[in-house]
């Protein structure tokens with residue numbers, strides 16, 4: 001029996017049927033035509049042996065770079081023992097990681113999942129359930145911010161409210177009110193008898209590295225306290241040392257009631273978590289939430305090691321030193337390439353370049369690739385510069401040089 005695509009009535013695999021991206025992968029991404037086959041530290045190697053300096057960290061995921069020996073060892077050791085049992089049973093790794101997180105943060109309870117979107121969904125559920133079990137079931141609405149990104153599930157898309165991502169996917173999940181980042185009067189005006197929580201990223205990553213000011217975050221915390229609302233922070237991108245503190249809210253001196261984490265948490269292994277105070281999590285009783293793979297032993301072995309490394313004495317101090325170098329370098333590039341860069345933004349190793357309106361993020365990303373440097377585009381006409389936290393001084397120097405060359409290329413294009 002023939003099972004050729006034609007016999008099965010299928011479209012050909014690709015237009016040309018020559019080497020190139022396979023049409024068998026659903027076309028949801030506008031990918032660069034590069035295949036990486038190895039990584040070490042801040043460097044990636046392609047299938048043709050070319051080396052790229054990774055200043056994108058897989059979008060803030062590879063916090064400890066590629067193939068960190070301790071993460072490799074942790075994963076291998078766990079892989080030989082046990083991969084999966086299920087949340088029907090106690091999982092040692094979850095208890096270890098939850099104890100570490102509660103020691104190091106505001107949190108007293110941790111729920112494990114597999115991604116940032118799942119962590120944000122979980123955080124939303126925790127917030128609504130808290131009011132429900134507190135005898136205020138009408139408190140279901142969540143105030144969120146324009147330009148936010150909380151993931152691609154139906155509820156997290158509704159939370160961010162970005163029309164572009166919601167288009168064509170049916171009814172938008174309800175219960176979210178949107179205001180502008182930084183507009184505290186608008187936040188206060190949006191609070192009503194049905195408000196359950198205020199949810200935000202301390203720095204909007206996908207939205208273009210737009211920081212909420214410390215004063216704004218403090219005022220939001222105060223509004224939550226005054227009105228009995230929960231403060232939900234999405235630190236999926238800003239957490240795990242990315243800004244030079246374990247979590248970005250530590251710069252402000254406030255704590256949330258609920259927090260979503262993922263990305264750097266697994267250093268490349270898919271794992272996320274919802275962190276909460278005992279009070280905020282009081283509604284999360286047996287049967288209220290779950291995840292088959294959440295807190296899987298493999299993910300926990302890696303996440304535990306990531307936490308250990310980031311919390312080693314001196315680790316975050318070094319990140320802050322690297323930050324100064326990177327930031328100064330980027331400011332210098334802004335002066336040199338004022339026709340391309342409008343503003344340098346961000347904190348720690350989550351930096352952004354807001355581009356002039358005649359330049360696109362795709363143009364800069366492409367020019368950087370030509371210089372063997374990886375950057376990540378973002379909203380608000382910007383690109384992100386987010387090297388692994390283990391980046392060396394030499395790699396920053398080299399990355400800034402490559403970026404300078406890339407910006408020169410872009411300047412020539414726009415003249």
Ligand SMILES: *Cc1c(COP(=O)(O)O)cnc(C)c1O
Pocket residue numbers: 114115116117118120149150151152201205206234235236237238262263
């Ligand atoms: C990436 C991101 C998410 C979504 O994470 P996924 O793992 O892609 O689901 C949510 N919130 C923020 C702030 C993010 O940066």
